[in-house]
Amino acid sequence: ARKIIIDTDPGHDDAFAILFALGSPEELEVVGITTVAGNVPLPLTSLNALKVIELAKRPDVPVYAGCAAPMVRTLLTAEHIHGETGIDGAELPHPVVPLQREHAVNFMVRTLMEAPEGEITICTLGPMTNVAMAMTMEPRIIPRIREVVLMGGGFFEGGNTTPAAEFNIFVDPHAAHKVFASGVPVTMAGIDCTYTAQMTPEWLQDLRNTGSHAAVQAANLADFFRQYGSHKFPTEARPIHDACVTGYLLAPEIYDQRMCHVTVDISSPVTIGMTVVDWWGVTGNDKNCNVLRRVDADAFFALMLERIGSL
Ligand code: BDR
Numbered sequence: 527a528r529k530i531i532i533d534t535d536p537g538h539d540d541a542f543a544i545l546f547a548l549g550s551p552e553e554l555e556v557v558g559i560t561t562v563a564g565n566v567p568l569p570l571t572s573l574n575a576l577k578v579i580e581l582a583k584r585p586d587v588p589v590y591a592g593c594a595a596p597m598v599r600t601l602l603t604a605e606h607i608h609g610e611t612g613i614d615g616a617e618l619p620h621p622v623v624p625l626q627r628e629h630a631v632n633f634m635v636r637t638l639m640e641a642p643e644g645e646i647t648i649c650t651l652g653p654m655t656n657v658a659m660a661m662t663m664e665p666r667i668i669p670r671i672r673e674v675v676l677m678g679g680g681f682f683e684g685g686n687t688t689p690a691a692e693f694n695i696f697v698d699p700h701a702a703h704k705v706f707a708s709g710v711p712v713t714m715a716g717i718d719c720t721y722t723a724q725m726t727p728e729w730l731q732d733l734r735n736t737g738s739h740a741a742v743q744a745a746n747l748a749d750f751f752r753q754y755g756s757h758k759f760p761t762e763a764r765p766i767h768d769a770c771v772t773g774y775l776l777a778p779e780i781y782d783q784r785m786c787h788v789t790v791d792i793s794s795p796v797t798i799g800m801t802v803v804d805w806w807g808v809t810g811n812d813k814n815c816n817v818l819r820r821v822d823a824d825a826f827f828a829l830m831l832e833r834i835g836s837l
């Protein structure tokens with residue numbers, strides 16, 4: 527199985543991404559979950575990650591708390607989308623195992639230095655602070671990372687937090703800038719991609735019908751998450767952003783993708799946090815990023831149903 531570290535700020539859609547991965551043990555081995563401040567402050571994202579592994583009956587997966595604030599900017603959170611807890615809407619079990627004592631950044635550095643080169647994939651589902659800090663602390667990890675697969679950014683749809691910027695990149699643009707410019711192979715599931723996989727009430731009913739306790743709680747989470755965005759989306763369907771990262775790791779062939787040069791704006795007050803995608807190759811700059819443009823939603827939701835339903 528492919529070894530991954532999930533770096534996350536749960537978050538309803540983060541919970542889906544994690545459950546989707548834990549429901550796919552043949553393909554994915556989650557060697558650790560690292561948490562970051564984002565949707566809500568760090569103590570809550572860390573608690574929520576513990577609750578999600580408990581829900582999946584996988585308390586053996588170690589959870590490490592990471593950075594409590596972005597590298598340069600002040601933390602911006604999203605309680606208006608995720609509620610005060612970050613995962614309002616479901617009754618998740620109380621964690622039985624505590625957080626690991628090691629800091630998430632130390633865990634990333636140690637794991638990457640110990641593992642064979644090119645073995646570990648890092649999946650980021652929140653602001654990219656921990657990965658950028660790990661690269662700063664120990665640059666020798668950079669060539670050892672197999673790939674960074676992230677949910678964040680977008681280009682054709684514009685931004686969901688400012689007209690130019692998506693939330694995860696906007697919260698810590700300096701971290702994202704560092705990771706995109708690092709030379710590590712990067713795959714970006716931005717909102718161009720995530721908006722093409724919209725979860726419908728019918729699919730959520732199918733998820734409940736699997737009868738799995740984890741699936742029913744996931745559906746409860748989704749019902750809360752779905753309330754946000756009625757002003758943006760014309761129908762009842764809603765994106766489930768972070769889960770697109772897990773979907774890509776399991777079934778890359780269901781995504782439309784293109785290698786492009788991507789950089790993150792960190793200097794303009796108007797467009798800071800924008801992922802600028804050279805879709806047409808007009809700059810001649812290195813193609814540092816595999817940009818996911820859309821996904822086959824039917825295939826994506828069929829796979830996620832099977833995997834979360836198996837928990
Ligand atoms: C991203 O922002 C967060 O609120 C979600 O968890 C997702 O990672 C979508 O823009």
Ligand code: CA
Binds near residue numbers: 540768
């Ligand atoms: Ca997230």
